[in-house]
Amino acid sequence: MGASQQEQGPLRVALLGCGVVGSEVARLLTQQSADLASRVGAPLELVGIAVRDASAPRPLAASVDRSLLTEDAEGLVARADIVIEVMGGIEPARTLLLRAIESGAAVVTANKALLAEDGPTLYKAADTAGVDIYFEAAVAGAIPIVRPVRESLAGDSVRRILGIVNGTTNYVLDQMASTGMSFDDAVKQAQDLGYAEADPTADVEGFDAAAKAAILASLAFHTRVSLEDVAREGITRITADDVAWAAQTGHVIKLLAIAESVTGDDGAHGVSVRVHPALVPLTHPLAGVRGAFNAVFVEADAAGELMFYGRGAGGAPTASAVLGDVVSAARHRVLGGKGPEESTYAALPILPASTAVTRYQVRLAVDDRPGVLAQVAQVLASKGVSIEAVRQPSEPSVPGADGAEDDGSTGVAHLVITTHAAAEAALAATVDAIAVLEPVQEITSVLRVEGA
Ligand SMILES: NC(=O)C1=CN([C@@H]2O[C@H](COP(=O)(O)OP(=O)(O)OC[C@H]3O[C@@H](n4cnc5c(N)ncnc54)[C@H](O)[C@@H]3O)[C@@H](O)[C@H]2O)C=CC1
Ligand SMILES: N[C@@H](CC=O)C(=O)O
Ligand code: NA
Numbered sequence: 197m198g199a200s201q202q203e204q205g206p207l208r209v210a211l212l213g214c215g216v217v218g219s220e221v222a223r224l225l226t227q228q229s230a231d232l233a234s235r236v237g238a239p240l241e242l243v244g245i246a247v248r249d250a251s252a253p254r255p256l257a258a259s260v261d262r263s264l265l266t267e268d269a270e271g272l273v274a275r276a277d278i279v280i281e282v283m284g285g286i287e288p289a290r291t292l293l294l295r296a297i298e299s300g301a302a303v304v305t306a307n308k309a310l311l312a313e314d315g316p317t318l319y320k321a322a323d324t325a326g327v328d329i330y331f332e333a334a335v336a337g338a339i340p341i342v343r344p345v346r347e348s349l350a351g352d353s354v355r356r357i358l359g360i361v362n363g364t365t366n367y368v369l370d371q372m373a374s375t376g377m378s379f380d381d382a383v384k385q386a387q388d389l390g391y392a393e394a395d396p397t398a399d400v401e402g403f404d405a406a407a408k409a410a411i412l413a414s415l416a417f418h419t420r421v422s423l424e425d426v427a428r429e430g431i432t433r434i435t436a437d438d439v440a441w442a443a444q445t446g447h448v449i450k451l452l453a454i455a456e457s458v459t460g461d462d463g464a465h466g467v468s469v470r471v472h473p474a475l476v477p478l479t480h481p482l483a484g485v486r487g488a489f490n491a492v493f494v495e496a497d498a499a500g501e502l503m504f505y506g507r508g509a510g511g512a513p514t515a516s517a518v519l520g521d522v523v524s525a526a527r528h529r530v531l532g533g534k535g536p537e538e539s540t541y542a543a544l545p546i547l548p549a550s551t552a553v554t555r556y557q558v559r560l561a562v563d564d565r566p567g568v569l570a571q572v573a574q575v576l577a578s579k580g581v582s583i584e585a586v587r588q589p590s591e592p593s594v595p596g597a598d599g600a601e602d603d604g605s606t607g608v609a610h611l612v613i614t615t616h617a618a619a620e621a622a623l624a625a626t627v628d629a630i631a632v633l634e635p636v637q638e639i640t641s642v643l644r645v646e647g648a
Contacts, residue, residue, distance in 0.1 A: 204237055204238035204530055205238065206238060206239040206240065206241040207236070207238050207239070207240050207241065207277045207278060207526050207529055207530075208241055208243045208275060208276045208277045208278070209225065209240050209241060209242050209243065209276060209277070209278045209279075209280065209522065210243055210244055210245075210246070210272045210273055210275070210276035210278070210279045210280065210296075210301075211225075211242060211244070211245045211246070211280045211282070212245075212246045212269055212272070212273075212279065212280065212281045212282065212283045212289070212292060213245075213246065213247070213281065213282040213283030213284065214245045214246075214247045214254060214256075214257050214260065214265065215256065215282070215283075215284075216256060216390035216510070216511040216514075217282040217306055217333070217511050217514045217515055217518065218245065218257075218280075218282040218283070219254065219256040219257035219260060219511060220511035220512045220514070220515035221280060221282060221515045221518050221519065222242060222245060222257065222259075222260045222264075223257075223259050223260065223515075224512075224515050224516075224519050225240060225242050225519070225522075226242065226259070226260075226261075227259075228519075232519070232522075232523065232526075235523055235527075236523055236526040236527055236530055237527065237530040237531065238526065238529070238530050240278075240522065240526060242264060243264075243272070243275060243276060244264050244265075244266045244272040244275075244276075245260065245264045245265050245266065245272075246266055246267070246268070246269035246272050246273075246283070246292075247265050247266070247267065248267065249267070250262075250265040250266060250267050256390075256511070269283075269288065269292055270292065270295065273292050273295050273296045273299070273301070274295070274299060276296065276301050277301055277302070277526075277529060278301060278302045278303070278304065278522060278525050278526060278529070279292070279293065279296035279301045279302070279303045279304070280303075280304045280305070280518060280522060281293055281303065281304070281305040281306070281307055282305070282306050282307075282333075282514075282518065283307075284306075284307055284309065284393070284394055285307075285309070285310070285394075286309065286310055286313060286314070289305070289307055289310050290310055290314060290317070290318070293305060293310075293318055294317070294318065294321055297318070297321045297322050297325050297327055297329070298321065298325060300325060300327060301327065302327045302328040302329070302330075302525035302526075302528070302529065303318075303322070303327070303328070303329050303330070303525075304329075304330045304331070304333075304518055304521040304522050304525060305329070305330075305331050305333075305334065306331070306333035306334050306514055306517070306518060307331075307334060308331075308334040308335060308404065308407040308408050308411060309393075309398070309403070309404070309407050309423075311331055311334055311407070311411055312406070312407035312408075312410040312411055312422060312423040312426075313407075313422065313423055315411070315414070315422075315538075316420055316538065316540075319537065319538035320538070322537075323537050323538070326534065327534075328524070328525040328528055328534055328535040329535070330521035330522075330524060330525055330535060331411070331521070332517040332518070332520060332521050333514045333515075333517035333518045333521070334407075334408070334411060335361060335408045335411050335412055336359070336361050336408065336490040336492055336504070336506070336508045337363065337490065337506070337507055337508040337509050337510065337513045337514045337517060338506050338507045338508070338513035338514065338516045338517050339490055339491075339492065339504050339505065339506040339507070339508060339517075340504065340517070340520075341412070341492050341504050342411070342412075342415065344494075344502075344504065345357075345412060345415045345416050345494065346415045346536055346539075347536060349416075349494070349496055349499065350536075350539075351498075352496040352497055352498045352499050353496060353497040353498070354416040354417065354457075354494060354495070354496045354497075355456065355457050355495045355496060355497060356454070356455070356456040356457065356493075356494075356495040357409075357412050357413070357416055357453075357454070357455045357456070357492060357493065357494050357495075358452060358453075358454050358456075358482070358492075358493040358495075358646065358647075359412075359452065359453050359454075359482075359490065359491060359492035359493060360450050360451065360452065360453075360482060360485050360489075360490050360491050360492075360508070361405050361408040361409065361412075361453045361490050361492065361508060362399055362402075362404050362405040362408070362451055362453075362490070362508070362509075363386070363391045363487075363488030363489070363490060363507070363508040363509030363510070364383070364386040364391045364392045364393070364396060364399035364400070364404075364488065364509065365399055365400060365402075365405070365430070365431050365451040366450065366451065366485060366486075366487065366488060366489065366490065366508070367382065367385070367386045367389075367391055367487050367488045368382040368383055368386060368400070368431065369431060369434065369439065369448075369449055369450065369451065369473075370486050370487055371385065372434075372436060372439045373439045373442070373443060373448060373449070374486075376436065378436075379432075379434075379436075383396055383399075383400060386399070386488070389488070389510065390509070390510050390511050391488045391509035391510060392509075399430075400430050400431055400432050401428070401430035401432060402428045402429055402430035402431070402451065402471045402472070403423070403428065403430075405428075405451055405453045405471045406423055406426040406428040406453070406469075406471045407423055407426075408453060409421075409426050409453035409454070409455055409469050409470075409471055410422055410423050410425060410426050410469060412453070412455055412492075413425075413426075413455035413467055413469045414538075414540075415539075416455060416494075417455070417457065417467045417542060417544055418539045418540060418541050418542035418543075418544075419467055419540060419542050419543055419544040419546075420540050420543070421455075421467065421469055421546060425469060425546040426469045426470065426471060427468075427469070427470040427471070427472070427548070427549030428470070428471045428472070429471065429472040429473065430451070430471075430473075431449075431451050431473050433473075434449055434473055437640070438641050438643070440592040440593065441559060441592055441610075441612070441640075441641070442475055442643075443592060444589050444590075444591075444592040445475075445557070445587065445589060445612050446477060446478050446479075447475035447476060447477055447478060447483070447557075447645070448475070448476055448478060448483045449473050449474070449475060449476075449643070450473070450474060450476050450482060450483070450485070451471065451472070451473050451474075452471065452472065452473070452474045452476075452482075452646055453469075453470075453471045454468075454469070454470050454471070454552070454646070455467065455468070455469045456468055456469075456552065457544075458547050458551045458552060459551075460545075460547050460551055461551075464545060464547070465544065466544050466545040466546060466547035466551075467544045467545070467546055467547065468546070468547045468548065468549055468551050468552050469546070469549070470549035470552065472644065473643065474643060474644045474645065474646040475557050475643050475644070475645045475646070476645075476646055476647045477645070477647055477648070480647035480648065481493075481503060482647055483647075485505070488507065488508060488509045488510060489505065489506065489507060489508060490505070490506065490507070490508025490509075491503060491504065491505040491506075492504045492505075549620070550619070550620040550621060552620075553617045553618065553619050554617055554618070554644045554645065554646060555584065555614060555615055555616060555617055555618070555644070555645040555646075556614070556615045556618060556623050556642060556643065556644055556645060557612060557613070557614050557615075557641075557642075557643050557644075557645050558612075558613045558615070558623075558626075558627060558630070558639065558641075558642050559610065559611070559612050559613075559639075559640045559641045559642075560572070560610070560611050560613075560630065560636055560637075560638065560639050560640060561608050561609070561610055561636075561637040561638045561640055562608070562609050562610075562611055562635050562636050562637060563607055563608070563609070563635040563637065564607045564608055564609035565607075565635065567635075568609070568611075568633075568635045568636075569586065569588075569611065571633055571635065572611065572613070572630055572633065572636070573586070575626060575629045575630050575633065576613070576615070576626055576630075578629075579622055579625050579626040579629065580622055581615050581616075581618045581622050581623060581626045582615060582616040582618070583613060583614070583615060583616070584614045584615060584616045585613075585614045586611060586612070586613050586614075587611070587612045587614075588609055588610065588611055588612070589610065589612060591610060608637065610640075614645060623642070627639055627642055
């Protein structure tokens with residue numbers, strides 16, 4: 197340790213929350229205190245941990261000094277140089293962070309729900325107070341993605357971000373595909389492993405991924421994007437049948453977050469942000485992202501394609517990102533300087549997700565007789581939707597299914613139609629028209645296909 201470091205008094209760190217992430221942050225702050233002090237140039241002193249119930253059993257936090265636990269979050273914030281918020285939810289997290297900022301503390305948060313709902317209030321308060329606000333853990337857990345987009349790519353022009361940014365849904369879809377596990381059992385496992393949000397609805401309905409997409413889009417396109425700007429669909433309608441058919445046709449289903457630069461019908465340039473399940477070809481790198489891992493593709497004008505991959509959820513991986521931010525903020529306290537401020541100069545319009553043109557896969561059950569395919573193809577042609585491929589694969593075996601439809605005696609054939617890139621409205625009109633054809637028994641699924 198150098199002379200100037202020895203002169204620097206400890207920086208007081210307040211931790212708000214001691215759950216899956218907070219307990220790991222506390223552990224790392226304690227166990228790595230000597231290294232952290234050397235990296236920062238001053239000791240980091242954990243002065244308290246705010247929790248709802250200080251007397252509750254904490255199996256996750258066995259190594260944490262219980263005397264640090266407090267139910268007085270406001271009092272704790274008032275005596276800190278750096279406040280780490282890992283309690284989640286909108287309130288009291290927002291008020292506590294604003295209090296911290298107003299009192300001159302730097303803040304680090306993993307709270308994507310809060311940032312996607314009201315980040316600008318926090319960013320503005322931090323700018324006014326001249327303090328840092330860091331949030332690497334809020335998007336894709338341990339993966340460095342906020343900093344690369346916000347800082348490393350600040351000299352480039354991002355065109356598109358395509359990513360798997362929710363560990364829970366990726367885990368659930370992966371378990372369904374690889375082991376045939378039921379949706380509910382897989383969600384339960386993701387909860388037990390510490391991947392899921394306090395209310396896993398946020399994961400499976402796509403709110404968590406949408407919040408992350410909003411944060412990334414704001415940074416990438418220098419434009420304020422909030423949760424309500426994101427078109428969102430979760431994975432609750434994905435069935436074991438869909439998963440099995442995806443494999444049968446050389447795909448895997450992933451919940452994707454996509455933020456891209458688009459041009460509207462009137463020629464206006466804007467940003468479109470969407471989260472939805474999509475078929476990804478098995479040959480695409482995103483198809484190989486298993487379990488709770490995340491991956492984010494970034495396409496930029498000069499840099500070309502970049503891919504960021506790693507653990508997107510879980511206590512220790514998320515704590516890694518939190519600690520990185522804490523070190524950055526702490527260094528500024530010691531050495532001077534400040535992290536980046538919100539950049540919204542481009543203020544691009546947010547265009548509807550329907551502006552995005554993608555390939556689709558339509559799966560339908562039809563009467564198994566000659567001429568049906570021609571009728572279906574005729575509808576596609578009449579709506580101006582171009583066919584890339586039509587297949588009539590044999591029915592996959594679906595774990596747990598009774599196989600009643602596929603015994604060959606029901607006169608059902610399954611058609612899988614992949615389109616070339618089509619507008620959402622044209623595709624919807626096409627599907628409606630196909631559905632009423634006499635030999636069509638059912639449109640079993642319509643999914644976007646993403647990735648080359
Ligand atoms: N679990 C994960 O894999 C990841 C979580 N995050 C984010 O990190 C944050 C925390 O997540 P988890 O640790 O999983 O949650 P958790 O539910 O395991 O822990 C939350 C902690 O905050 C405390 N808390 C909640 N409300 C409080 C209040 N009003 N007053 C005092 N204490 C309160 C609870 O007592 C608990 O100790 C959330 O914003 C979450 O979205 C981000 C990335 C990954
Ligand atoms: N619930 C989230 C946790 C990390 O952000 C997820 O599953 O990805
Ligand atoms: Na991250």
